[in-house]
Amino acid sequence: MSSGRDSHLDPYGQQPGLEVVHHPDLEVATPYGLVPISSLPQVQPHEYLPPHDSKEAASTAYGYTSYSDEHNASPAPYPNEDGGLEKKKKRLRWIIIGGVVAVVIIVAAVVGGVVGSRNSSGAQSSGANSPLSTGTNAGAPNDGVPAGEDSRPPVDTLEPPELIRPGSGLSVTGWRMPDGNVETYLFFQDPQDGLRYSRCDTSRRVTGNDSACWAEPVSIPASAKAGTRLAASTALWGDEYQPQIELFYVGGKTRLLGVNLNEQNTPSAAESSVNDKRLFTGLDSGLAAYWPWTIYQDSTGVLYHVRNLLDGSDWSPSDEAWDNNRINRTALVGSNLAIAPTSTNFTLQAVKAGYAVFYQDPDDRLAVSITDIESPFRPSDFHVPWPADDLPDITLPKRAPLAAFSVAREGGEDLQLVDTYVLYLDSNANINVLYTDSTSWDSSDDGASGVVWKTASPRALRSVDRDTDIACLTMATTIHSAAKQEVPLEDGSSGENRCYFQKGGRVVEVRLDRDKQDWVVTGHLPIF
Template sequence: MDPRSGYHSGGQPGLEVVNQPDLEVAGQEHLRYGQPLPEARGGESMYSGMETTLPKYSGHPGHYVSAASDPSYAPLPPGELESPQKGGRKRLLWIVGAAIAVVVILAAVLGGVLGSRAANSSSGDEAAPSQTGGGGSGGGSGNSGQNQPGDTASNTTTPPQLIRPGSGLSVTGWRKPDGDVEAYLFYQDPQDGLRYSKCDTGRRTSTNDSACWESPVSFNSFANAGTHLTATTLLYGDEYQPQIQLFYAGYKTRLLGININEGEKPSVREDTVNHLNIYTILDSSMTAYWPWTIYQDSTGALHHVRNQLDGRFGPQEEKWDNNKLNTTALTASRLAIVPMVPDFSRIAVKGGYAVFYQDSDEKLAVAVTDLDSPELAKDYVLSWPTTTLPSITLPKRAPIAAFSVARPSDLLKTVDTFVLYLDANADINVLYADGYSTKWKTAQPDALKGADADTDITCLTMATSNYNAAKTTVPLEPPSSDVRCFFQRGGQVIEVKLQDAKTAKWVVVGSVPIP
């Protein structure tokens, strides 16, 4: 704000600034973690999470405390007009009030300047999650935006405007107590803001599977342009029923996270993983299945970040492990994680997951951690015939996605795994291991051909839990028509489903209605 817009030196003759020894600018005040942040509602304007009038500055970009909510703020009492003596006191109070107003305006200007600079500094890469919903208006830049109509499937071939070409994609979801599936699909818009579209399968019709999709929702994130995305679902008790967690890269490749819990207000919050100050390799892929998140460091080595758990396998929000794995991938290789067993109590410990990646020879590879650990369960059974994959050479940094489903009627509690990858012809291929064969098999379904050359790929692995709101376990599901994958074709996000797991037959469902 220009100071002259709030103060004109020539407008009031005789007006002078009176120094107030007890008055100072409150700066560098940080919001406590978990404190509700400014939330956009219908009709409010947004500009990168900042308000236009900033009476008090907080050290986090986009975090502001309004005067009305500041306990130190109190308006001056009104002047009295009963006598000349009191009139003199009124003039004095008026002068004091004007001086305070000038100082407050100057503090607002200072806060605005510092805030804009901080957005590009190392302190400016923390998420300031402010969700935009309903008819809220969107800002012109940064990570804010506006919901648009899109509750029904779109049959148009016009490229959507709210997703960038080649956007990172990530989907996660869970089966609700009523039997329907709720899925969240995350992507990035052309202004670098992050958005999600939510599908509730109860909204599907007999003629339109895509009718489940609701209007896109945007939220503040401070994400890097072109960041990779990975989302996962935390199911535990009543509090996390569910909690969606999204990880991505912020300023200087810092690993950032937000969580979405519609049982909380505000529903979008900064994740505690931000406190770890983890920095990845430039353009690092990320992949997550709670409690695990995988990323690549500057040496090419993979790391897993694990949310520490309590005795019931519930989350300890402020406690994380960050361990380097004995696996080195091609620089900026794409990554894809899958659970190796159906039960969460085993997914969350050694041998519980596998990660697919591209090795230094540009071949598709996989690592299952801790198979040689003395802490591995004595009755652990490898779900696949081997961890040595067929020789498949990929284009450098080709997108990879994967999902697992519980192997039906298997007393050994193993899983079937499907890996999707893009070849040099922009066709998506499938590598899979199931209980019907003693080796890995490949397929190139027609439904997966003709993807955009810069597409990402993401697939849904259903959430699991050791203790849900009903106080029961939620194991990994067997194959069903709710298993979906997504990629871009002609700029649109195409939704496909696995129709027959035994033959790896896929069919196109339609396009996600992103305006």
């Protein structure tokens, strides 16, 4: 895969042999006389300037014009000054003042650093009682793992990772390969705002350690906004797209951007043609994607979908054509978004009513919309899989993370029906599951007849990080694989419907045990 951003040396890093010694009686010469250091304002650790290799200093990918975030206007340039003796006097005066200020800042920084270090040590020793600690430590750390099945250390006892930022956006996508194994990509953002992914080939799993399949993270070329949400999907079609992974994210000026990964191309990572649409999202817009759809939100809360227009009657991906349309739904500004297909058949997923979007409404309730479900152009062979207007009344914390996935309904093959699962975080840092129970489904009636929504709070999903995102895998589908075969949505019996979240800063993988209607922790990813 192509490499991501190059690392930069820290110009402010420590130099061997140099040490600043603090003298409590040291005085600083100022224009107003000698002033004791102890009487000067102290610089706190959070007030230090960012290192030179921070986001503001990073170059943009793909040759985009560099620009400041529209919500953080750049300061105006200094006015021009005339030359002459007065100018030289002013310059000398500023040099002297600058030197004095530099000494003050250096000494104060040392004092502040010592204080900050002591405070940090105190916070670490206080554990979960610290207001800065993420998540909680209540409950068994390996809830959901059968005894004797996992000998690895509990997630809660491991050191926090350095490759992923706390509260990073997460997104996962995957497909079943011709050899029968599954290939999965999990995307995340690192502390320097770079985007990375880890890949799993299930043939590399080890008995009792499913997470052994995950490879070391790989950087991808992107210019992402700090804290962007992520949305990944998989395009399958013939030999050319076998597969092509599309990752969508928010960049500078809240522009919706994309990058695709295709091992058959050189380079394998390339700019997505969706970038030519010049679309802009709200500042904290959620994102969700399932091929060929991508959902985002504008600054007023209105939802939009972007669709790859596909080429002709063979449903092949278009290299250039994308459509952007408003959805007649308004969500809480900054709401997270989740998408799930409403049919097992790609030809029904890719048209009107082909997906459901879950979001938080302006009253903080969980809401859902099957877009264009009332359209007269909806396919005649589409069947509504579950009651979209009968969602339980669930109030979410502000901007709570959401994820969703669908599986083929057992016995619903003729109507190409799905069952859907929605995961959301509650105010106690527990992930809850809302799912469709179709055990009483009346197959002689429509797809939604007898289907009810139920909720659960599995032990394996409790006590996660409060700022975590959630990502869940819906397997990719196509009407034309490399073997020229249709690939419909799988049912949940394969065990590949997995979800991901952060706990103790690390990324945890859980799987749905559909037979038991329960969730099992399979391990954590090698994102260190």
